[in-house]
Amino acid sequence: MxxxxxxxxxxxxxxxxxxxxxxxxxxxxxxxxxxxxxxxxxxxxxxxxxSDRVLEVHFLPELTTEKALENSIVVIIDILRASTTITYALAAGAKCIYPFLTINEVVSWKKENIDTFTEGIILGGERGGKIIEGFDLGNSPSVYTEDEVRGKVIGFTTSNGTKAMQSAVHAKRVLIGCFSNISAVLDDLNKERAPIHLLCAGTNGVVTREDVLFAGKVVHSLANSDSNFCLNDEAIMASAVYAQTLVKQTTLDSELRNTLGGRGLTKLGYEDDIELVSKEDVFSILPTLDTKTWSIRR
Amino acid sequence: MxxxxxxxxxxxxxxxxxxxxxxxxxxxxxxxxxxxxxxxxxxxxxxxxxSDRVLEVHFLPELTTEKALENSIVVIIDILRASTTITYALAAGAKCIYPFLTINEVVSWKKENIDTFTEGIILGGERGGKIIEGFDLGNSPSVYTEDEVRGKVIGFTTSNGTKAMQSAVHAKRVLIGCFSNISAVLDDLNKERAPIHLLCAGTNGVVTREDVLFAGKVVHSLANSDSNFCLNDEAIMASAVYAQTLVKQTTLDSELRNTLGGRGLTKLGYEDDIELVSKEDVFSILPTLDTKTWSIRR
Missing domain, CATH: 1.20.890 (cAMP-dependent Protein Kinase, Chain A)
Structure with missing residues (x-):
C-alpha cells in the first residue's frame, strides 16, 4: 500500500x-x-x-522483433483460423490451450503430461489447413463444441498462429483477437496505457488481407474514440484497408472469401468456416496467453 | 517470319x-x-x-523472391527518393545510371572505369538519408540538374532502392516508377501481357506507406481499365490504401508528409523533396534497368 x-x-x-x-x-x-x-x-x-499511446500494426511476425514488442500489449491475429478456433474452444469450456510450434512438440507434451492432466487432453491443429494425422480435432472453430472440449486441456499447433505468439514472448500481455470477440478486445485496449501492437500471423510468410482487415478495424475503432494514438505506417494502411470495406459497403463474409486465406479454405472444402469466422461479437471472452506457463486461458 | x-x-x-x-x-x-x-x-x-494477367504488389523486397519475379515486368518503387531521383537524373540528360549496393562497390567502380567513361562520372546517393562523404550529389531529385549531369554517367547507391533491384535480377524487364513518371509506367504496363510485380523498397525492412500508395495508384488505374487482373492480397490492400486518399480528398503532398519516409526527410531538412516527389507526370520517360549491364537508361 x-x-x-x-x-x-x-x-x-x-x-x-x-x-x-x-x-x-x-x-x-x-x-x-x-x-x-x-x-x-x-x-x-x-x-x-x-505521444505515449503507441498503436502499431505488423503485417507479419517477420516484420517485427521480440525486442519491439517487449512490455507491450500484443494482439495475436490469425483470423482464418487459429485466433477464432482458440476463442471458440475456450468459449465452449476448454480449461486451457497450450500452443506449440511443431507436431513433435505437442505429441511429446501429451505423453509427458497424460497423468498430470487427468481431466483429459485433446490434440488440435492443422498443417496445410487440414487436420493432423492422429489428432482429435482440426482447426475449424465449429468442431470445438462443448461435448468435445468442456473441462479439457488442449494441445494446439497451427502453421502460423502459434508461430506469431513466439514473437510476443517478452510482452506485458498477449491477447488473442478475432471478429468473434472484437468488442472484448476493443474494451480491453481502450483501458490500456501500455503500447499496443497488433500482430498479424499471415500465411507462411505471406501477408494476408483477413488479418490486416481485423487489425484495421481495431485501429479504426480505437483511433475514432481517441485521436491521440501514435500510429505506424502499417496501422494507417490497415485502417484504410478496413475503411474501404465501409465505403464499398461489402459484407465481412464476402471480403474474407476473396482473401488468400479465404480462397485456400474454399479449395480445401472449409467454406463454412469463413461464414463462422465473419460473425462479429459472438463471445465476450478474451483469450490471454500467459507467457510464463505458455498457456491460453479466458 | x-x-x-x-x-x-x-x-x-x-x-x-x-x-x-x-x-x-x-x-x-x-x-x-x-x-x-x-x-x-x-x-x-x-x-x-x-487468369493470365498477374498483377502483384510486394510491400518489401524481403516479401518476395528472385524466383517469383522471374520473367515478369518488375516496377521498382522507392518514392522517397531513389525512384524519383533516378527519373529526374535521366530527364536532366544523364547518359545512364549504374546502381550499387555498397559505397565501396561504387567507389571501386569509379576508379576502374575513370578512363572508360571519358564523358565524366558523377557519384550520387545517400546513407541515412544524407549525402555520402566524398560523393558529388545526394539523393534529392532537385540537385540532379542539367548543369550537373547532362551527358554524364552516374554511379548511384542508396539504402533501399538499389537493394530492391537485386530481387529483380531474373525479371523480363525492370522499370523504375514514381509519381513523376506514373503515366509512362501505366502506358507501358497496359500494353504488357507478362506478369506484373510492383516491388516496394520500404526503409530498412520496414513497410513504408509512400511506396504502397504509389503501387496502389497503379493497381487502381490498371484494374479500372481492365478487370481481368489476378491480384494478390497486397495488391488489393495497396489499391484500398490509395482509394482512401480519394475518399478523404487529401493531397498526395500531405499524405507523403505523414509517412515514415516523409517524417524522416522532414527531420533531416529535406521537406522540399516531398513536395517535388508529389508532383505527378512531370516527365514521360521510363527509366529501365538492363539486368545484363546492370545500368539504368531512359
Missing part, C-alpha cells in the same frame, strides 16, 4: 516536471505570453500525453 | 484445346445444355484469359 502511494507520488512529480519543461518549450517556441498559466500547463500536459 | 507464323499457329491450337477443355469442365460443373456452342466457347475463352 505505502509502496503504491510512493509510486503514485513519484510518478506525479516526474509527470509535473516534464509538463513544466514542455510548457516552457512551448512558451519559447510560440511566444505565448497572455495565456493563463493553469490552462497553459494543462494544454502542455495533454500534448505530453499525446 | 515462318518461325513466327508457326508460333502463332501453335499458340492458337494450344489456346483452343485449353478453351475446349475449360468449356467441357464448365458444361459438366454447371450442367449447361441449352446455350449455343459458339457463345459458350467464347465465354470459356474469356474465363481462361482471366
Amino acid at each position: 505505502y509502496i503504491y502511494l510512493f509510486y503514485i507520488i513519484c510518478e506525479s512529480l516526474v509527470s509535473l516536471t516534464l509538463t513544466c519543461f514542455v510548457a516552457c518549450a512551448y512558451a519559447y517556441t510560440y511566444r505565448i505570453e497572455r495565456i493563463g498559466p493553469l490552462s497553459f500547463l494543462l494544454a502542455a500536459h495533454v500534448r505530453l500525453k499525446m | 515462318y518461325i513466327y507464323l508457326f508460333y502463332i499457329i501453335c499458340e492458337s491450337l494450344v489456346s483452343l484445346t485449353l478453351t475446349c477443355f475449360v468449356a467441357c469442365a464448365y458444361a459438366y460443373t454447371y450442367r449447361i445444355e441449352r446455350i449455343g456452342p459458339l457463345s459458350f466457347l467464347l465465354a470459356a475463352h474469356v474465363r481462361l484469359k482471366m
Whole structure:
C-alpha cells in the first residue's frame, strides 16, 4: 500500500516536471505570453500525453522483433483460423490451450503430461489447413463444441498462429483477437496505457488481407474514440484497408472469401468456416496467453 | 517470319484445346445444355484469359523472391527518393545510371572505369538519408540538374532502392516508377501481357506507406481499365490504401508528409523533396534497368 502511494507520488512529480519543461518549450517556441498559466500547463500536459499511446500494426511476425514488442500489449491475429478456433474452444469450456510450434512438440507434451492432466487432453491443429494425422480435432472453430472440449486441456499447433505468439514472448500481455470477440478486445485496449501492437500471423510468410482487415478495424475503432494514438505506417494502411470495406459497403463474409486465406479454405472444402469466422461479437471472452506457463486461458 | 507464323499457329491450337477443355469442365460443373456452342466457347475463352494477367504488389523486397519475379515486368518503387531521383537524373540528360549496393562497390567502380567513361562520372546517393562523404550529389531529385549531369554517367547507391533491384535480377524487364513518371509506367504496363510485380523498397525492412500508395495508384488505374487482373492480397490492400486518399480528398503532398519516409526527410531538412516527389507526370520517360549491364537508361 505505502509502496503504491510512493509510486503514485513519484510518478506525479516526474509527470509535473516534464509538463513544466514542455510548457516552457512551448512558451519559447510560440511566444505565448497572455495565456493563463493553469490552462497553459494543462494544454502542455495533454500534448505530453499525446505521444505515449503507441498503436502499431505488423503485417507479419517477420516484420517485427521480440525486442519491439517487449512490455507491450500484443494482439495475436490469425483470423482464418487459429485466433477464432482458440476463442471458440475456450468459449465452449476448454480449461486451457497450450500452443506449440511443431507436431513433435505437442505429441511429446501429451505423453509427458497424460497423468498430470487427468481431466483429459485433446490434440488440435492443422498443417496445410487440414487436420493432423492422429489428432482429435482440426482447426475449424465449429468442431470445438462443448461435448468435445468442456473441462479439457488442449494441445494446439497451427502453421502460423502459434508461430506469431513466439514473437510476443517478452510482452506485458498477449491477447488473442478475432471478429468473434472484437468488442472484448476493443474494451480491453481502450483501458490500456501500455503500447499496443497488433500482430498479424499471415500465411507462411505471406501477408494476408483477413488479418490486416481485423487489425484495421481495431485501429479504426480505437483511433475514432481517441485521436491521440501514435500510429505506424502499417496501422494507417490497415485502417484504410478496413475503411474501404465501409465505403464499398461489402459484407465481412464476402471480403474474407476473396482473401488468400479465404480462397485456400474454399479449395480445401472449409467454406463454412469463413461464414463462422465473419460473425462479429459472438463471445465476450478474451483469450490471454500467459507467457510464463505458455498457456491460453479466458 | 515462318518461325513466327508457326508460333502463332501453335499458340492458337494450344489456346483452343485449353478453351475446349475449360468449356467441357464448365458444361459438366454447371450442367449447361441449352446455350449455343459458339457463345459458350467464347465465354470459356474469356474465363481462361482471366487468369493470365498477374498483377502483384510486394510491400518489401524481403516479401518476395528472385524466383517469383522471374520473367515478369518488375516496377521498382522507392518514392522517397531513389525512384524519383533516378527519373529526374535521366530527364536532366544523364547518359545512364549504374546502381550499387555498397559505397565501396561504387567507389571501386569509379576508379576502374575513370578512363572508360571519358564523358565524366558523377557519384550520387545517400546513407541515412544524407549525402555520402566524398560523393558529388545526394539523393534529392532537385540537385540532379542539367548543369550537373547532362551527358554524364552516374554511379548511384542508396539504402533501399538499389537493394530492391537485386530481387529483380531474373525479371523480363525492370522499370523504375514514381509519381513523376506514373503515366509512362501505366502506358507501358497496359500494353504488357507478362506478369506484373510492383516491388516496394520500404526503409530498412520496414513497410513504408509512400511506396504502397504509389503501387496502389497503379493497381487502381490498371484494374479500372481492365478487370481481368489476378491480384494478390497486397495488391488489393495497396489499391484500398490509395482509394482512401480519394475518399478523404487529401493531397498526395500531405499524405507523403505523414509517412515514415516523409517524417524522416522532414527531420533531416529535406521537406522540399516531398513536395517535388508529389508532383505527378512531370516527365514521360521510363527509366529501365538492363539486368545484363546492370545500368539504368531512359
